[in-house]
Amino acid sequence: MNPPAIAQSARELEHFVSEAPFDATSATRLTPQQERFYLASQWMLMWWKFKRHRLAVVSAIVLLLMYGSALMTEILVPYNLHTRHADFIYASPQSVHLIHEGRLVAPFVYELKKTLNMETLRREYWEDTSRRYPLRYFCSGDPYRFWGLVDMSFHLTCPAEGATLFLLGTDRLGRDVLSRIFYGARISLTIGLIGIALSFVLGIVFGGIAGYFGGLPDLIIQRVIEVIRSFPELPLWMALSAVLPVTWGPLLVYFGITGILALLDWTSLARSVRSKLLALREEDYCTAARLMGARPRRIIARHLLPGFMSHLIASATLSIPGMILGETALSFLGIGLRPPITSWGVLLNEAQNINVVALYPWLMLPVVPVIIVILAFNFFGDGLRDAADPYR
Amino acid sequence: MLRYVINRVLLMIPTLIAISIIVFLIIQLPPGNYLESYIAELQAQGESVDPQKIAFLRKEYGLDKPMVEQYLYWAWGMLHGDFGYSFEFNLPVSKVIGDRMLLTIIVSGITIVFTWAVAFPIAIYSATHQYSWGDYGLSLLGFLGIAIPNFMLALVMMYLANVWFETSIGGLMDPEFVGKPWTWPKARSVLEHSWIPVIIISAHSTAGMIRRLRANLLDELQKQYVVTARAKGLPPRKVLYKYPLRMALNFFVSDIGSILPHIISGTEITAVVLSLPTAGPMLLNALKSQDMYLAGSFLMFLALMIVVGVLVSDLALMALDPRIRLQGGVTR
Numbered sequence: 001m002n003p004p005a006i007a008q009s010a011r012e013l014e015h016f017v018s019e020a021p022f023d024a025t026s027a028t029r030l031t032p033q034q035e036r037f038y039l040a041s042q043w044m045l046m047w048w049k050f051k052r053h054r055l056a057v058v059s060a061i062v063l064l065l066m067y068g069s070a071l072m073t074e075i076l077v078p079y080n081l082h083t084r085h086a087d088f089i090y091a092s093p094q095s096v097h098l099i100h101e102g103r104l105v106a107p108f109v110y111e112l113k114k115t116l117n118m119e120t121l122r123r124e125y126w127e128d129t130s131r132r133y134p135l136r137y138f139c140s141g142d143p144y145r146f147w148g149l150v151d152m153s154f155h156l157t158c159p160a161e162g163a164t165l166f167l168l169g170t171d172r173l174g175r176d177v178l179s180r181i182f183y184g185a186r187i188s189l190t191i192g193l194i195g196i197a198l199s200f201v202l203g204i205v206f207g208g209i210a211g212y213f214g215g216l217p218d219l220i221i222q223r224v225i226e227v228i229r230s231f232p233e234l235p236l237w238m239a240l241s242a243v244l245p246v247t248w249g250p251l252l253v254y255f256g257i258t259g260i261l262a263l264l265d266w267t268s269l270a271r272s273v274r275s276k277l278l279a280l281r282e283e284d285y286c287t288a289a290r291l292m293g294a295r296p297r298r299i300i301a302r303h304l305l306p307g308f309m310s311h312l313i314a315s316a317t318l319s320i321p322g323m324i325l326g327e328t329a330l331s332f333l334g335i336g337l338r339p340p341i342t343s344w345g346v347l348l349n350e351a352q353n354i355n356v357v358a359l360y361p362w363l364m365l366p367v368v369p370v371i372i373v374i375l376a377f378n379f380f381g382d383g384l385r386d387a388a389d390p391y392r
Numbered sequence: 393m394l395r396y397v398i399n400r401v402l403l404m405i406p407t408l409i410a411i412s413i414i415v416f417l418i419i420q421l422p423p424g425n426y427l428e429s430y431i432a433e434l435q436a437q438g439e440s441v442d443p444q445k446i447a448f449l450r451k452e453y454g455l456d457k458p459m460v461e462q463y464l465y466w467a468w469g470m471l472h473g474d475f476g477y478s479f480e481f482n483l484p485v486s487k488v489i490g491d492r493m494l495l496t497i498i499v500s501g502i503t504i505v506f507t508w509a510v511a512f513p514i515a516i517y518s519a520t521h522q523y524s525w526g527d528y529g530l531s532l533l534g535f536l537g538i539a540i541p542n543f544m545l546a547l548v549m550m551y552l553a554n555v556w557f558e559t560s561i562g563g564l565m566d567p568e569f570v571g572k573p574w575t576w577p578k579a580r581s582v583l584e585h586s587w588i589p590v591i592i593i594s595a596h597s598t599a600g601m602i603r604r605l606r607a608n609l610l611d612e613l614q615k616q617y618v619v620t621a622r623a624k625g626l627p628p629r630k631v632l633y634k635y636p637l638r639m640a641l642n643f644f645v646s647d648i649g650s651i652l653p654h655i656i657s658g659t660e661i662t663a664v665v666l667s668l669p670t671a672g673p674m675l676l677n678a679l680k681s682q683d684m685y686l687a688g689s690f691l692m693f694l695a696l697m698i699v700v701g702v703l704v705s706d707l708a709l710m711a712l713d714p715r716i717r718l719q720g721g722v723t724r
Contacts, residue, residue: 230699230702
């Protein structure tokens with residue numbers, strides 16, 4: 001075509017041109033929600049995803065409440081851990097009443113009376129409804145040393161003067177079971193956290209070495225893991241805790257048991273760290289870091305681990321219940337924690353035979369918080385894992 | 393294929409050696425040994441100790457020799473069926489534990505079969521009826537199974553059996569068979585008595601298996617080949633049986649590696665509560681009283697059970713899964 005012909009066709013193709021000013025980004029502009037989504041950090045995304053998992057959120061709240069209560073146990077419970085009531089041994093649970101002679105009144109308890117049944121030689125407890133004792137709130141009761149530091153005697157609720165408040169009964173020394181369950185939460189809940197922290201460190205260190213270096217270290221660590229996993233957990237825990245010297249104080253035993261639980265638990269974490277590292281160490285950014293002279297420790301901790309940290313935390317959460325159950329089982333068998341340290345397992349140790357089930361079933365109640373915590377950690381961990389998984 | 397089997401079996405040997413070293417270290421760790429506490433106890437009671445017997449035992453078991461020698465002696469003895477001497481029972485260990493180990497194997501075996509028989513249909517139902525009421529109910533039941541410690545379950549079941557059926561469920565056989573050689577009536581009696589322990593022990597592993605199998609099957613059900621099979625017009629039941637179920641079956645077999653340690657742990661603690669004549673109660677006592685050869689043999693035996701169990705499941709997986717069968721010895 002010659003130039004005049006082009007000019008000719010251009011004239012024929014008259015077309016509309018908008019007079020409005022042109023904004024280049026208008027076509028791809030994001031809504032504020034979209035913008036917020038695309039700019040969010042990884043943890044923010046996880047949080048949004050986690051919030052959608054109702055059961056996990058509820059479990060998280062339950063766990064928060066439980067750990068929160070462990071922080072101020074002394075204030076929440078009516079009695080101290082070791083307060084004995086010699087007159088009320090194996091007392092059955094007392095109930096709190098609201099209605100007295102057909103009228104609604106402030107929460108109160110009736111007096112707890114005891115008779116000795118001469119036929120069965122059992123103490124039988126019954127409520128004497130002639131007198132009522134209203135509960136006291138924000139009152140001063142058993143003195144204690146808050147966190148072992150401050151002397152206090154402040155309680156959320158206390159029984160009225162001369163009355164008792166055994167909402168879940170008492171044990172063989174007349175100690176309030178409810179108060180003891182709350183105190184037990186301190187030990188049982190922290191043993192899982194400390195244990196998982198230990199096994200987390202072990203898992204990352206050994207998994208990191210195996211995955212990053214490969215070769216001989218990998219082979220050795222893999223074999224060690226295999227050997228550890230060939231042991232049935234409970235018998236090995238039993239054997240190791242039988243090894244703890246009897247001369248150790250309660251605190252040392254506590255850390256000893258935690259260490260034993262962690263010693264067998266790190267293997268699965270180490271395996272997942274290893275398999276992730278095996279894949280990630282071939283990535284370009286890893287090579288770049290190495291060429292810039294970064295040391296293995298820095299490459300692993302700074303460049304590789306953060307990439308799947310969320311996933312690791314989620315799977316660590318899922319192994320906390322196993323530790324709590326392990327401690328409970330060991331203490332139940334009498335080779336875990338020992339009194340005066342009180343965990344739920346130590347409390348259940350008192351409910352070891354069938355007589356207790358038949359005569360004093362309330363001594364089995366410490367199993368209820370165990371079940372709640374295990375369930376809550378399972379749901380919470382499931383929620384975390386789903387939230388940490390970018391493909392869901 | 394044969395190479396894989398041989399490789400797999402040979403790999404067991406270093407594992408077992410390592411296990412035996414760990415077991416030996418554990419039983420040696422507590423300060424002192426059974427002989428010393430035995431002598432102290434006798435002297436505290438004012439009895440005279442027969443120095444000849446002590447010297448004999450000390451020499452017989454090499455308690456005066458260095459650790460490495462003691463270990464070699466112990467390991468060498470085990471290879472010949474000599475598991476050492478139980479100081480508490482005053483008998484060779486093999487005489488004390490023989491029956492208990494057999495019963496442990498029997499109870500664990502029945503539990504595994506029971507776990508499979510219960511978990512498989514329930515998991516299939518849950519996966520195919522996802523988010524139905526049945527699925528929710530069964531999931532809840534499964535979670536409870538995970539959360540309730542099995543020793544508490546054992547206690548409550550023992551009480552309920554007492555109240556409802558007026559039978560004692562402690563023990564694994566009728567009293568007249570205790571200590572008798574194995575006969576058919578005795579085997580039947582063991583089977584009759586083992587159902588409550590089996591239910592208790594399997595609660596945890598069944599619940600875990602249902603969850604894992606359900607998740608696995610759900611993954612398979614979303615894959616393209618299922619869609620293709622449906623699109624071709626295959627009836628849903630046939631689609632399920634023909635493809636995803638077979639894939640899930642591999643996982644089902646390999647999962648034994650993760651449930652077996654749980655089952656054995658569960659057997660031990662349940663046995664302590666129900667005082668079953670399996671390894672559990674005696675192991676606990678042996679550990680408490682530092683009866684080292686007895687405790688060591690039990691630990692060794694339980695670990696061996698797991699190693700062999702995992703081997704069997706690996707071999708079964710090889711037979712089932714062509715991906716492993718064709719790769720030969722280069723897996724992992």
